[in-house]
Amino acid sequence: MPPHAHGPVRPAALVLDALDTLFPLGPLEWRFREAGIPRVLMTRWCDHLLRDAFALSLLGGERTFEDVARGSLRDITGNQIAPAAEDVIIDGLARLEPRPEAARALDTARAAGLRTAVLGHGGGERVRLLLERSGLPAEALTGGGGPTEWKPAEAAYLSAAHDLGVPPQRLGLVTAHGWDAAGGRRAGLVTGWSSHLEGRFPSVFPRPDAQGRDLAETVERLLALPAPG
Template sequence: MVNRPSVIAFDVIETLFPLEPLRQRIIDAGQPGHVLELWFSRLLRDAFVLVASGGYRPFPDIATHGLAAVTGGALSDDAVRHIVAGFAELDPHPDVEPAMRLAHDAGVEVITLTNGSVKNTSALLSRAGVDAYVQRVLSVDDIQRWKPAPDIYLHAARTCGVPPERVALVAAHSWDTHGAHHAGLVTGWVSRLEKRFPDIYSPADVTGDDLVAVVEGLLALPEGGSP
């Protein structure tokens, strides 16, 4: 049976902070707006190849390489750097603050678990005014294993001092909740990005149209054992 978590780990990129502001930077550099989706898909593909083969590169390296690749080398190094730097200036979805506040006020430990860096994530959370709710900022850089490798989800549980089944991973990416599920975590999927959950993945324990609905669903799960 799935029980109420004592820790909620929020994914960061796209779950808390949409990438849409990067589209304008891409357009300003003379590229079509749909390059954003091609770029992020390439970024994830390259990261997944590395983790599947036992390798690792940090987010900025993969992002920089991926953008240059999908634009066929049409962008200058300065343009690539400018676009990638936009990851530090993303604005949160409007439901981020109320969702985190809801979890915090319910006595649940709130953390973030990101494929990005601790430095960039901490800056985004501070810029969004939600850093006071977040007790830990965890990154794949900590153990050099990208999500959805099980190691990073287990790292989050160990760091918080709880068993995996007491941690819930909340994400807008079905591949992320799938990975967390197979590491033994509770999972919450917010549907606004993908709309439909893929049948090939293990279903999330809780789903919702927004972050508040997902957190409400997690908090409504039955109480289990001690944290």
């Protein structure tokens, strides 16, 4: 039976993506400049990081998020980046600030009785640090111990549903990445996509169950879905 064969229903819990959904990566640009790396390479680094993470998810291999992030930095700079400069950029990943409407989106979900959590790539320690620094009302999920269970692999989403104690079809996913929404849909989740990052939903993936201009509107539209029969 395909996901939501009888239509998506209002979720009972909510999981949000971390990087570039809750926490924009744009502020890392100054750290690239400080490291002597042209800021235009930041986008290339992000793409390289995701490419390698996706490949490792298929191939297997015990690598952490930090392994892949550092390896991508070395690759895009031709292994010319100094260790101290590398540390400056990696340290910045734990010091990102949330989007302005992030707290409102989470408060709306919690006021409606939904448990809220954040799922990042390859382990939850950095997500936990981001949440502690920001004070956002959500818990960090691990999403598996390594890249073999990184999103968009089905196991990462099913692990989140298990950790939150709900069946996949009652877990709502909020993300700004089309590939992430597609991964969540395949795992049976109720998917919400915020257009603040990509602008248009990628045409190669099935449409999400709800979408909004930002995180708050996306959460509101997930909550507006019909209650389960």
